[in-house]
Each structure stands twice: as C-alpha cells, then as structure tokens.
Amino acid sequence: MTPRAALIEAAYLLASILFILGLRSLTHPDRARRGMQLAALGMLVAIVGTLLHQDIVSYRWIVAGLALGAVIGYPLGVYVPMTAMPQRIAISHMFGAVAATLVGVAEYHTLGDGAQVGRVEMAALGFEVLFGALTITGSFMAFGKLQELLPSRPVTFPGQNVVSLAIFAAAVALFASLVADPARPAAFYAMVALALAFGGSLVLPIGGADMPVVISLLNSYAGLASAATGFAIGNDVLIIAGALDGASGFVLSIIMSRAMNRSFTNVLFGAFGSPPAAAGKTAEGLTVHAITPEDAAIQLAFARLVIVVPGYGMAVAQAQHQVRELAQLVEKNGGTVLYAIHPVAGRMPGHMNVLLAEADIPYDKLKEMDDVNDQFKNADVALVVGANDVVNPAARTDRSSPIYGMPILNVDEAKQVIVLKRSMRPGFAGIENELFYRDNTAMLFGDAKASLARLVQEIKQL
Structure with a gap:
C-alpha cells in the first residue's frame, strides 16, 4: 500500500469513527449538538480523504461542485426557518439520492453501458440506482406535501396500489435481468425511469399525518443507495456511512410506526389521512x-x-x-x-x-x-x-x-x-x-x- 493510499484509508477510518460517535451522541438531547458537530467533522475528513485519491486527474469540476454545494448548503442550514425544517430534510434526501443515482448511471455508462460490468458489480449498481431514483421522486413528493404545493391529504384513485406495485415489480424484474446480462442499456435506463415513477406513486397516496415515518423511511432508502454506491465504486467510507444511515433510518421508522400502532404496509398503502367524511x-x-x-x-x-x-x-x-x-x-x-x-x-x-x-x-x-x-x-x-x-x-x-x-x-x-x-x-x-x-x-x-x-x-x- 502506497503512503497516499494509507492516508486515504486512515482518513476513512477516522471519518467512520466520527460518524458512529456522532450517531451515538444523537441518542440523548443534551449531547445532540455535539453529535452533529462530530458527524460534520467526519464528513469533512471523508471529503478531504477522497480529494487525495490518485484517480482524480482534474480538480476543476470538483472545486466547482464544492463551491456550488457551499452556496446552496449554507442558506439551507442557516436561513431556513425551523418551521420549514421537515421540507429542508426532504430536499436534502433528494439531493443525496440524486448524487447516488448519477454516480450509478455514470459508472454504468463509463463501463461500456454494461459491457465491462460483472454480475456482482451490476447487482450493486442496480440496487444503487433503483433505490436512489425512487428516493429522488419520493422525497420531492414529500417536500411538495409538506410545503403544501401538493395536497397534504392522500391523493388516491381506484387500483392505485396495484399500479404502484406493478411498476415496482417491473423495475425489479429489469434489475434481475440486468444482473443476469449487464450489457442491456435499454433495460438499465428503463429501470431508472420506472424507479422514478414508483417513488412518486409511493408517496402521493400518503397523508400528512404519516410524513414523519415517510421522511425517516426515505432517509433509510438514501442510505441504502449510498452504501450500494460504495460497493460499486469501491469506497469504504460510503459503505459504512450508507449502512449507518440506512439502518438508523429503518429502525427509526419502525419505532415511529409502533408509536402509531401501525405497520409499514399500512403506512405505505393505507392512505391514512383521508378527508373527514x-x-x-x-x-x-x-x-x-x-x-x-x-x-x-x-x-x-x-x-x-x-x-x-x-x-x-x-x-x-x-x-x-x-x-x-x-x-x-x-x-x-x-x-x-x-x-x-x-x-x-x-x-x-x-x-x-x-x-x-x-x-x-x-x-x-x-x-x-x-x-x-x-x-x-x-x-x-x-x-x-x-x-x-x-x-x-x-x-x-x-x-x-x-x-x-x-x-x-x-x-x-x-x-x-x-x-x-x-x-x-x-x-x-x-x-x-x-x-x-x-x-x-x-x-x-x-x-x-x-x-x-x-x-x-x-x-x-x-
């Protein structure tokens, strides 16, 4: 291992430790602020470690991305009122899912539209873009409901659950076919499109009363997509951070579902929040x-x-x-x-x-x-x-x-x-x-x- 590679791995290890300590601190209110600071420091260390990677041949677009991210992120963190924090979190999930999905699409395209992709790598890429894409539109729909750009009540039509499940089943079928034969770009991009459609159809019939569970679940999906990204591109810190994010979001969703005495299936397909009639x-x-x-x-x-x-x-x-x-x-x-x-x-x-x-x-x-x-x-x-x-x-x-x-x-x-x-x-x-x-x-x-x-x-x- 070269000194540079050792330094990168050390940075990733330190970032992972900081993520875990930050998550642990969030379990108690009086340590929550310190937990967020530890997690933010961990993310900074992870970014610095990634910037040291030898495969980077030009920093021009990276610097532009960092600058643009800072310009967007600072106002979102400082000027967004606390009353709009749920919407901000939904948008943050969307941005994370967009990043994971674009990385997966770029990786697939770079490797000859699947011609140079092995089955194991295709499984990771497919999982990444599948969950990433549905999180994009799902988070955007959640933002629209929370911001009241869309009706906060469930929006339903006859047979909606059947249609949604059919879309998801078709996306999963395409995913399975791509694992068997990765060199099928039409199937890959069709899977991405179906996942985007499923994300919107998943959240549209969910009422405002269930938004806390939905946001937590979308956070879990974004984490799973990030972990899959790490497997696909061989990045250890993405695997660890994504797994932590996905697992914690899923556990939190379970806790909140129990607090409402309801199951996941009832939250996702029960159209809770119907009109008073x-x-x-x-x-x-x-x-x-x-x-x-x-x-x-x-x-x-x-x-x-x-x-x-x-x-x-x-x-x-x-x-x-x-x-x-x-x-x-x-x-x-x-x-x-x-x-x-x-x-x-x-x-x-x-x-x-x-x-x-x-x-x-x-x-x-x-x-x-x-x-x-x-x-x-x-x-x-x-x-x-x-x-x-x-x-x-x-x-x-x-x-x-x-x-x-x-x-x-x-x-x-x-x-x-x-x-x-x-x-x-x-x-x-x-x-x-x-x-x-x-x-x-x-x-x-x-x-x-x-x-x-x-x-x-x-x-x-x-």
Whole structure:
C-alpha cells in the first residue's frame, strides 16, 4: 500500500469513527449538538480523504461542485426557518439520492453501458440506482406535501396500489435481468425511469399525518443507495456511512410506526389521512367550551403542575419562544412545567424537540410519552399548543376511528385542559377530536403565538 493510499484509508477510518460517535451522541438531547458537530467533522475528513485519491486527474469540476454545494448548503442550514425544517430534510434526501443515482448511471455508462460490468458489480449498481431514483421522486413528493404545493391529504384513485406495485415489480424484474446480462442499456435506463415513477406513486397516496415515518423511511432508502454506491465504486467510507444511515433510518421508522400502532404496509398503502367524511364519529350535537385569555391566565398562574403538549400548530405559529416565556412565569409563581413529546408530533422525527431546544427550554423538562403519561392525572392544567391527533381519546375509545389503537398522550386525564387552536378544523388524520368536547376542556381560539403572548401579559398583571 502506497503512503497516499494509507492516508486515504486512515482518513476513512477516522471519518467512520466520527460518524458512529456522532450517531451515538444523537441518542440523548443534551449531547445532540455535539453529535452533529462530530458527524460534520467526519464528513469533512471523508471529503478531504477522497480529494487525495490518485484517480482524480482534474480538480476543476470538483472545486466547482464544492463551491456550488457551499452556496446552496449554507442558506439551507442557516436561513431556513425551523418551521420549514421537515421540507429542508426532504430536499436534502433528494439531493443525496440524486448524487447516488448519477454516480450509478455514470459508472454504468463509463463501463461500456454494461459491457465491462460483472454480475456482482451490476447487482450493486442496480440496487444503487433503483433505490436512489425512487428516493429522488419520493422525497420531492414529500417536500411538495409538506410545503403544501401538493395536497397534504392522500391523493388516491381506484387500483392505485396495484399500479404502484406493478411498476415496482417491473423495475425489479429489469434489475434481475440486468444482473443476469449487464450489457442491456435499454433495460438499465428503463429501470431508472420506472424507479422514478414508483417513488412518486409511493408517496402521493400518503397523508400528512404519516410524513414523519415517510421522511425517516426515505432517509433509510438514501442510505441504502449510498452504501450500494460504495460497493460499486469501491469506497469504504460510503459503505459504512450508507449502512449507518440506512439502518438508523429503518429502525427509526419502525419505532415511529409502533408509536402509531401501525405497520409499514399500512403506512405505505393505507392512505391514512383521508378527508373527514371517511372518519368515525362526528361532532354532531356536541358543543365546545371557549375560554377567554383572562380566565386561562388565572388557571395557569396558580397551577402547581402544567404539562405543555406541543404540536405542529406551534411550529406553524413559531410560538416556541412564547411557550418558554409563559413557562417561566408559571415557574416564578411556584409551579412546575413539563413538556410532553409524542414520537410523531410535527412533520419530522424530533420536530418538537428541535423547536423547544431552539427556545432554550431545558432538556430535562422534555418528557417522552411513556415517561409523562402517568403524570397527566396529577396535572392542574394540560396546555395543548397546536397538537391534534396525538391527544385524541378516540384512539382509545372508538373502534371505528382510523387512529384506534395508536398510543396517545393522556391529556384528557388532566384536571383542566386548555387547547390553543385556530379553529375546529380536524388534524391531518381528518377526524374529529373527542378531547375538544370533553367537560374538562376549554378552547382558546386564535393564533398560538398571539394567544400565548396575551396569556403572558395577563399573568404579569395578576
């Protein structure tokens, strides 16, 4: 082994260690920032190691790519608001999948359109472009739904699952034929086209309520494509990083599916998030109790235990800083404030944790569902800020409900529930929320940020 090759391998080994340490640090909130820094350092080391490769004959396009990547990446990381972070992550998955797919296509073309490709290498290339291509369009569709460029509800038509599965089966059949005979460029490019079509058809019928699982699953697909790229071009760090990404994304998808008491097949083909007409019970004949900011402020000011339940509405209103200010006033009056985090609250894994951390809310006050559910019965006030489906008691009581069996936060067990919401519009699951009509629930209508600011003012005046 030449000194240059040894240096490259050492760089790849160091990068892999940093990736693993970074992933491990992400398992706990107070180490998450350090984990991201370690992972970023690992990526820098991996890039430097790759730039030392002897097969590089010109750095002109590489430098141009690095400059363009920095120009695009810096604004995405710094200026994109936290409320748009799910969309940004979906786009990041798309960019990664585009890179993996283009590498696979370029490698196949460079090797004589398969004439110089062995069967094992073809298996790696085919796996790479198959998963890479479906991740491209799948991530783009997820971005469109999250950005509301496309309907967030499921978009379905009769026989849609059959069509999607037929497209995927045809792509897999072409993949198998290419492994048997790699020198079939028409089959290769047809497989890429079918994979692109399947990615779009896969995500289009999935509703907004399932976006956290979809984003995690797409992350897994992008990782698998990257690992296959590493096998195809003989790059060790891509194999390791891709395997870590793919495995962690898949495990996270399983965890979130269990949090919704649903299977992968139900998430991918169940069209969850249908319009309200398809739901179970309706609110006919039921009434809600509206509360004034003055009355809500009195309850919060004298509460001994307040549990805040954040949801996507908090993200949309960018109300996390007002939540912190309100909590500080409650604590100043001698109360205790905890934050109940449902695994699938928001539009991406850890969405609520990220927003609350941005507002400098202590990590030890962020409680996972299993840790906080038993404490609701002792809470004087449960303050629901923009959450909907994850606090719906129908998941426990209504067998006809599409969310029946999904673990929820036991908000209804609190002595008093105050819900901050713009209107009575259903959440992404498209069903009425029984919580809103309970005797111990009061609705404070309006923008969450403005409502919280009003509550802060009223408490200060008490």
